[in-house]
Amino acid sequence: SQKIEQNSEALNIQEGKTATLTCNYTNYSPAYLQWYRQDPGRGPVFLLLIRENEKEKRKERLKVTFDTTLKQSLFHITASQPADSATYLCALFRGGFQKLVFGTGTRLLVSP
Amino acid sequence: GAGVSQSPSNKVTEKGKDVELRCDPISGHTALYWYRQSLGQGLEFLIYFQGNSAPDKSGLPSDRFSAERTGGSVSTLTIQRTQQEDSAVYLCASSLWDRLYEQYFGPGTRLTVT
Numbered sequence: 001s002q003k004i005e006q007n008s009e010a011l012n013i014q015e016g017k018t019a020t021l022t023c024n025y026t027n028y029s030p031a032y033l034q035w036y037r038q039d040p041g042r043g044p045v046f047l048l049l050i051r052e053n054e055k056e057k058r059k060e061r062l063k064v065t066f067d068t069t070l071k072q073s074l075f076h077i078t079a080s081q082p083a084d085s086a087t088y089l090c091a092l093f094r095g096g097f098q099k100l101v102f103g104t105g106t107r108l109l110v111s112p
Numbered sequence: 113g114a115g116v117s118q119s120p121s122n123k124v125t126e127k128g129k130d131v132e133l134r135c136d137p138i139s140g141h142t143a144l145y146w147y148r149q150s151l152g153q154g155l156e157f158l159i160y161f162q163g164n165s166a167p168d169k170s171g172l173p174s175d176r177f178s179a180e181r182t183g184g185s186v187s188t189l190t191i192q193r194t195q196q197e198d199s200a201v202y203l204c205a206s207s208l209w210d211r212l213y214e215q216y217f218g219p220g221t222r223l224t225v226t
Contacts, residue, residue: 004154043116043203043217044155069136089154093213098168099145100215102155 002027006090012109019077023090035075038087038105040089047088048075053101055090077099080110115140116218118204124224125194131218133189133221137206144187145207145215146179158202162209168214171211 005024006091008107013019023033029052036044049078050057050073063076077084087105117136123132137144146158162182165224172178176195181187191198201222205215 034213036217041219043205043219046214046216049214093153098143098160098162098212099157100155100170100213101157102147104152104154 001008002030002092002094002101004090004092004101006085006088006103006106008106010105010107010109013080013112015081015110017080019080019108019110021075021088021090021108023073023075023103025071025090025092028064028094029071030094032093033064033066033073034093034100035062035073035092036089036102038089044089065072082109082110084108085110088090088095116204116206116216118202118221119219121151121219122222122224124226127196128193129226130190130192131194131223133191133202133223135187135189135204135206135218137185137187138216141206141214141216142184142209143207143215144181145204145205146187146189147205148173148200149203149220155203158189174214191223194223195226199223199225208218 003026034049035047038044048064050064061078065074087107089105090103091100119134144161147155160168164181176192179189201220203220205217207215
């Protein structure tokens with residue numbers, strides 16, 4: 001079965017720096033790879049999606065890369081702010097199975 | 113417009129009791145999903161509805177779990193004879209039929225079985 005690995009240790013960075021989070025997966029390459037943000041006590045919020053034939057996607061301060069050879073996605077937040085502190089989840093969607101498979105998430109802490 | 117809503121937000125129940133969790137998806141979203149998130153765990157897929165039918169029930173942990181959807185809208189997840197291991201946050205998500213990969217989540221129901 002598909003396994004998704006995200007760094008379980010919290011990532012601590014200073015405000016203004018770039019945060020980089022990693023998502024590694026095994027087995028099949030998904031049709032879509034996505035990143036979600038989850039705050040305590042809330043449901044995940046969709047951030048960005050990248051397709052298997054795309055290398056990079058950007059949205060404001062967010063950037064996602066997708067390397068199907070390495071089976072890895074990197075999620076970058078530039079000019080990070082304390083308000084970016086949250087848990088970030090990687091999720092894969094495989095066509096035909098109609099469901100998302102999630103990683104356990106990485107907690108990001110941005111200090112002022 | 114309104115997002116996905118879930119009720120109750122919190123539910124404490126005694127072991128052995130039945131519980132019902134409700135999900136109201138975004139208007140116009142024909143696909144609806146239930147997930148479970150246990151402490152320190154990732155989201156675990158439970159069941160998926162397209163309209164009122166559930167083509168994939170593969171994630172339901174046991175026959176104590178069931179779900180239904182009526183009118184292509186509201187869905188109810190029922191857990192019978194609850195056990196302590198059922199304690200978790202139950203999340204509902206919805207999506208458009210042609211964008212199943214882009215799911216919008218509700219705030220979840222925190223279930224505690226004592």
